Each structure stands twice: as structure tokens, then as C-alpha cells.
Amino acid sequence: MSAHGHHVEGEWPHQPENATLEGRNKVLGFWLFLGGEAVLFGTLFATFLALRDQVGDGPTAAELFKLPIVGAATLILLVSSLTSVFAVQALHQNKVKDLIKWLIVTVLLGFSFLGLEIYEFVEYIHHGHNFTTSAFSTAFYTLVGFHGAHVAFGVLWITLLIIQVKKKGLNLVTAPKVYVSAIYWHFIDVVWVFIFTVVYLMGRVV
Amino acid sequence: MAHTAHTVKRYTGIMDWLTTVDHKKIGILYLLAGGLFFGIGGIEAILIRIQLIKPLNDLVSEQAFNELITMHGTTMIFLGVMPIIFALMNAIVPLQIGARDVAFPFLNSLGFWTFLFGGLLLNLSWIVGDVPDAGWTSYVPLADTTYSPHHGVDFYTIGLQISGLGTLLGGINFLVTIINMRAPGMTYMRMPMFTWAAFITSALILFAFPAITVGLILLMFDRLFSGNFFNVALGGNPVLWQHIFWIFGHPEVYILILPAFGIISDVLSTFARKRLFGYSSMVFATILIGFLGFMVWAHHMFTVGLGPVANALFSIATMLIAVPTGIKIFNWIFTLWGGSIKFTAANLYAIGFIPTFVMGGVTGVMLASAPANFQFHDTYFVVAHFHYVIVGGLVLGLFSGLHFWWPKMFGRTLYEGLGKATFWMFFIGFQLTFFVQHFLGLIGMPRRVATYLPNQGFDTMNMISTVGAIMMGIGTLMFLWNIFITSRQPKNAANDPWEDGRTLEWTIPSPPPEYNFKQTPLVRGYDAWWKEKMDGNKEMTPAEPLGSIHMPSPTILPFFMSVGLFIAGFGFMYGRDPFDNAILGFLFNNYIVSIIGLGITFGCMFLRSVYDDPGYHIEVEELEDKGGRA
Numbered sequence: 001m002s003a004h005g006h007h008v009e010g011e012w013p014h015q016p017e018n019a020t021l022e023g024r025n026k027v028l029g030f031w032l033f034l035g036g037e038a039v040l041f042g043t044l045f046a047t048f049l050a051l052r053d054q055v056g057d058g059p060t061a062a063e064l065f066k067l068p069i070v071g072a073a074t075l076i077l078l079v080s081s082l083t084s085v086f087a088v089q090a091l092h093q094n095k096v097k098d099l100i101k102w103l104i105v106t107v108l109l110g111f112s113f114l115g116l117e118i119y120e121f122v123e124y125i126h127h128g129h130n131f132t133t134s135a136f137s138t139a140f141y142t143l144v145g146f147h148g149a150h151v152a153f154g155v156l157w158i159t160l161l162i163i164q165v166k167k168k169g170l171n172l173v174t175a176p177k178v179y180v181s182a183i184y185w186h187f188i189d190v191v192w193v194f195i196f197t198v199v200y201l202m203g204r205v206v
Numbered sequence: 207m208a209h210t211a212h213t214v215k216r217y218t219g220i221m222d223w224l225t226t227v228d229h230k231k232i233g234i235l236y237l238l239a240g241g242l243f244f245g246i247g248g249i250e251a252i253l254i255r256i257q258l259i260k261p262l263n264d265l266v267s268e269q270a271f272n273e274l275i276t277m278h279g280t281t282m283i284f285l286g287v288m289p290i291i292f293a294l295m296n297a298i299v300p301l302q303i304g305a306r307d308v309a310f311p312f313l314n315s316l317g318f319w320t321f322l323f324g325g326l327l328l329n330l331s332w333i334v335g336d337v338p339d340a341g342w343t344s345y346v347p348l349a350d351t352t353y354s355p356h357h358g359v360d361f362y363t364i365g366l367q368i369s370g371l372g373t374l375l376g377g378i379n380f381l382v383t384i385i386n387m388r389a390p391g392m393t394y395m396r397m398p399m400f401t402w403a404a405f406i407t408s409a410l411i412l413f414a415f416p417a418i419t420v421g422l423i424l425l426m427f428d429r430l431f432s433g434n435f436f437n438v439a440l441g442g443n444p445v446l447w448q449h450i451f452w453i454f455g456h457p458e459v460y461i462l463i464l465p466a467f468g469i470i471s472d473v474l475s476t477f478a479r480k481r482l483f484g485y486s487s488m489v490f491a492t493i494l495i496g497f498l499g500f501m502v503w504a505h506h507m508f509t510v511g512l513g514p515v516a517n518a519l520f521s522i523a524t525m526l527i528a529v530p531t532g533i534k535i536f537n538w539i540f541t542l543w544g545g546s547i548k549f550t551a552a553n554l555y556a557i558g559f560i561p562t563f564v565m566g567g568v569t570g571v572m573l574a575s576a577p578a579n580f581q582f583h584d585t586y587f588v589v590a591h592f593h594y595v596i597v598g599g600l601v602l603g604l605f606s607g608l609h610f611w612w613p614k615m616f617g618r619t620l621y622e623g624l625g626k627a628t629f630w631m632f633f634i635g636f637q638l639t640f641f642v643q644h645f646l647g648l649i650g651m652p653r654r655v656a657t658y659l660p661n662q663g664f665d666t667m668n669m670i671s672t673v674g675a676i677m678m679g680i681g682t683l684m685f686l687w688n689i690f691i692t693s694r695q696p697k698n699a700a701n702d703p704w705e706d707g708r709t710l711e712w713t714i715p716s717p718p719p720e721y722n723f724k725q726t727p728l729v730r731g732y733d734a735w736w737k738e739k740m741d742g743n744k745e746m747t748p749a750e751p752l753g754s755i756h757m758p759s760p761t762i763l764p765f766f767m768s769v770g771l772f773i774a775g776f777g778f779m780y781g782r783d784p785f786d787n788a789i790l791g792f793l794f795n796n797y798i799v800s801i802i803g804l805g806i807t808f809g810c811m812f813l814r815s816v817y818d819d820p821g822y823h824i825e826v827e828e829l830e831d832k833g834g835r836a
Contacts, residue, residue, distance in 0.1 A: 021387075025382050025387075028385060029309060029378050029379070029381075032382065033378055035413065037416070039412075043416065043421070043450060047420070047424065051435070051443060051446075053441075054440070054443075055441065056434075056440045131433065132431075133434075134441050135434040135435065135437065135440055135442045136441065138427065138433040138434045138442075139435065142427060142435075160816070164816065168818075
């Protein structure tokens, strides 16, 4: 059936994620899913922008945000995007060891990002910035928390994929899975770039 | 992947239906569940109309009336007509593009079960006794905990959230199916109009549903976790809800109507026995309507006070939609013009659609004029308008599609005579119900009010409206009776039971075998089957040699994933309630119920990821045994 794609048997295709119909469906479906995710985050950003000045009796963005720690988190996440690119390069070259190595680095960076975010949230709560403090605080925790939940899902997912690639090897079933997890990872990185700009930088300046 | 023979457990009976990943069976499940909710919504509608049959009636209390109107709207839109649209899309779209299945059979099943469990959660509110009562739009502050203290609105937010997830998955599935799975030769500009409509509708679902997901999450956070999105005292903004709701809500009405446009395009050209007039302009108009549908949400908010500039822009954008819609209307008329028309039941519904939908469109343009809108706002004029487009448009379209494709779905043709009688009963009932409501609105009868005083000129028209609603109820019962007596007949529908079929679904047996096409067909032009018939061919040219067919395995995981979400939703809803029973209190107040529910869902996701589905093959010998033409 056409599901077996265009590649020659026994040769690793240049784009293993697109070598089978199932793979092509998965990649396209995932891009479309990210389109929906873009609307989801877009709506959350719009909500945050509408409510960001409504701080009530709570602390303002300028009082709360400390750019060094957020800057470190941003750097970590951007680097993790780079390492996931290296992972996909290894995937295309059928280098399983390199693939697993770069995926592990990506996951570790993801966990450090999450650690920093949790530390940051605990700090804010000490400063009286709770979920229920003001419209600003509710919108802040919802937007940034949604992103954090996406990162958490991502690291667990990629961890599961590392185990799968170790057990099943790299083949035309596992390759598309790794590939879409990489697109997902870039997407949450892009969302973070917007959060860094709209929430933190604009929060310090405007 | 080697062609090793995998042994896969094949289920029968109820387990077959719970585990199926076959798009045709999932279509039937959607039809059953959608039909059930359509019936519930219909009973709610008739209760509303009986309450309003005379002034100062006291059949139901004001509270019960609010619950009825809220649940009628919510049930009909999210759980009644959308699933029936999905039923037809599932049953027909893969056949129309010459595909063996949808792109993601597992997600297809998951989409159905999440929709069903979301709908069940929402309707469980009737049994619990806390029914949503803030209107189907659930505006804040009415829907916040101050004015809706009981769990009604929580059933709304969480039930719709779960069922909306299913819709989103379905949308992505159909987009990928149509982009990647078309048979050789089935270019975009050769796709049947129903497939085009399903394509654009799926795109709208993809970009509209995440907005309502966020809206429902915000409302849920406000209600369950004391958030402040809509809490004015701490800086929240109620107008934000209206924007988010309608950014979803307006595309939603095009999500509903575009498939009806597609259905009647296919039905009219089949029974006029003519090529659809202006096919390319139909495609273009469909895309344009889908695009403009995202640009007009604030016309639901003219009276909020967004200012004259915003109102003027949204007013003009709304009127623009009349252009592509008008293109479609004229194309349908020109398709009929000079055709050799067969007035089958399906075609009666399609022809009845045209003038009815035009009336709904005309009142739509009237409502789009912002100054006039201030007068029409919140009156029965609005109720008349949207029922003309949704019932007079979409529901007539669905009845048309069901009559048309019933033999393809079930192998039996519905009784034509009874079908035509049903059409007249439903159609006349519909016009009686809603035509007078225009005038009720113009003379000032407000919507969403449980009763009215006598001698304001409302009495007679309300009586007529109620009689019409009962006729629509009888029409629906006649349709069910038709299904019942048809189901007792032998399964003998031909491949092309209408004899004038134009598209690929009519080239295979009714109902089709699980693999649809024994050999993928080669498409040589628009109206692929009609073209072969006109060239004197008895069947499609195959695009591949006969070979073994790979099929996905049935699975119970989607069912349990949805059960998990249902349990988790229930847990969140009662997370902060006091419980007399210590164990229940412990389980709910520590969110252990929610954690268990989410654990089930994510556990199933884990299993799905770890265990690859090898599927199974239907071998050539088996294909030849079955003998059916492909």
C-alpha cells in the first residue's frame, strides 16, 4: 500500500518522519494542532494584555519581576531549542546515540527551566502575589502557568520517547514521534519568547 | 514494515461499538448520540413553547424556564446538530475522496467519546438538579458565583470543555484526511462540495474552538478557584468574556451552516441531474465566508458600547458576508434552472432550504445595521433570525443529507412517501413557529422572558408559534417512525440507489465494506462517477492492483480516556463543596477524584504511545470472497 512510502527498503530516508503516510499524517496533523495552540495562547495573551494593569492592592509587574532570573530561564529554553535541533539532525542521519544524547540534554534543560519557574512563583507568592490577588495576578498565573504546564508535558513526553527509542530503536514508526515532539518543543519556546517580551519586558518598562 | 500477519482481536456486539475505529461506524455512533441530544433539546423547545402558548401561563417556573432556554440552546448547538454534522462528515467524506479511512482512526474514536461524555456530563445536571441557567452564552456577571451560586454553570463550563476537545480533534482529523488521503486524480478543484464544506468547517473549528476553550477555562477558574478575570471588584472585565465567547461564537455559526451548504449543493446537482452551476465560485464563496466569519464577532455586541467606529466596521464586515452567500444562492437556483428535477424527499428539503435560508440571511443583514440593531436587540426578532438560519438552514440541510445518504450509511432507503409527508409537516411547522416571531419581536416582545401580559398583541402570534413547534415535533417523530419501519426492511440498497449519483461514494456497495474501496479509484474529473457514467463506463478505473489492505486495530483506550476526563471534571466541580460523608469529602476536597480521572486519561495516552498498533491486513483472497465491486 502507499503507506510504505517512497523510500528504498533498507536505506534510511532523508526525512524519515515523512517516509510513510502515517508519518506524513502525524506531522501535518501536529502542525495543525499547533495552529490551534497558537489561537489558545493568543487568547490567553489577549486576556493578559486586557488585565495587566488591574493590580488592585497587589504588587505591580514592575515591583515583582526580576529580569536576571527570567533572563536565565529564557536562555535555558532557547538553548534547549537548539539542542532539539541537534537531536533532529541526528535523527535525519540515523545516529541513535547522538539523538538520545541531545534529547537528554533537552529534557534536562527543560527541567531546569521548570525549576526556575517554580522558584520564581514561590518568590512571588511570598511577595503577596497570589492567584486570587488581582485580575493581573490571575491572568499572569494562567498565561505563564499554561506555558509551564506545556513545558512539563513536553519533558515527560520526550523522556518517554527517549525510553522508546532505546527499546525499539530508531525506525519509521518512532522517527515521526521524535520529530513532532521537536516541533512541539520549538513551539513552546516561541511562546516563551512572546511571554518574555509581553509579560516581563513590557511589565518592567511600560 | 513487513507484511507479517498480525492476529488482532475482533470484537462483536457492544464491544465492537465501544472499540471501533471505523469511520463509518463512528459516523453511526455520532448520529445516534447526536439524535438523542437533538431529541432532548427538542423536548426542551416544546416545553418553552407550551409555556408561552398563552399569557401568564404557569406551566414551568421562571427558574425552570431559564434552565430550559439555556439547555435548549447549548444542547442543540454543541450536542445535537454538530454531532449530526460529524456523523455525515464521518460517513461520507472519506468515501467522496476515495480514501480507505480517515487520517487518524484512533483520534476519530477519541473525538466521539469525549463529545459523548462531555454531553452526558452537561445533561447530568438535570439529574443532579443544578441546571445551567445563565443562557447559552453564559454572560458574566450573571454566570459568576455571585449570581449563579449552584453548580449549574460548572456543568456548562466543564461539560462543554470536554465535548469541545472532541470537536477539535475531529476538525484536525478531517483537515489531514482531506489534505493527505485523496485518491489519485482527486485534486482540490475536483472535490465534491460537501467535502469542500467539511474542509473549511474543519479549518474554522481548528481556529475557533481554542478560543472558547480559553473562555471556558477563565470562567471555570473564576468559579472554582476564585480567579478574578471577570470579578470587577479586583479589576476583572466582563466584556472580555463577551469578546472571547463571540470570537468563537460567530465562526461557530459558519461551522454549522457550511456543511449544510455542502449537502444541498450535492443533493441539488444530483436531483437536478446537472453539474453544479459555478463550482469554482462555490468553492471561493465557501472559503470567503469562512474567512469573513472571523471578522464579525462584535456584531453580537453592538449594544455593549464599543463606540461608533467599531460598530461601523463590524457592521460593514457583516454585510459583506451577504456577497458570497448571495453567490451561493444564485448558483443553487441556476443549478436547478433547466434541470430535469426529481422531487425526492432529500431534494424537497434542499429546495425548501433556499427561500428559508434567504429569509434568515435578509434579517441577518437587517441586524447587521448597528443603529437598527439597537431596536431589534434582545427581542424575538433575533430569535426568529437565528432559527431561520439554523433550523431553516442547517436542520433542513441535515434532513436532506440524511435522506440522501441513508442508503449509503445503512443499506436501506427511507420511505419516500413518508419522507415527503415529513418534510411538509416539518417545513410548515417551522414557518408557523418562526415567521410570526419576526413580528412579535418588532412589536416589542423580549426574548428569554418566561411569560407576558395579555392584550399587548402578543397572544395570537404566540399561540400560532406554539402550534408550529408541535408540528415540528410531530415531523421529527414521523422521521423516527420512518427510520423504524425502514430498519425492518431488507438491506437491499444498490451501490447507486438514486441512479443519478455523481460522486465516488456511489461507486461502492451500500453500506460499504470496512475497507471502503477494494482498489483505490482513479479520478478523471469533477463529479468523478458521473464522468465515468457519461463515458459509458460501468465502474471506476482502479488506480492500483488488487492487494492486501492494512487496517487499524480496534481499541478501547479512547473510551477510557473520555471516562477519565468525565471523572476528573466531576472531581473539579465538587472540589470545594462540604460533604457529610468523610470519605467522599476526603476524596473530593483533596482533588483525589480529579487526579484519578486525569491518571486514567494520561495512563491511556501512555499505553497508546508505548504499544505500537501493528494493525492487521485483509488479504486478497478475503477481498475476492466478498465479491463486492470496488
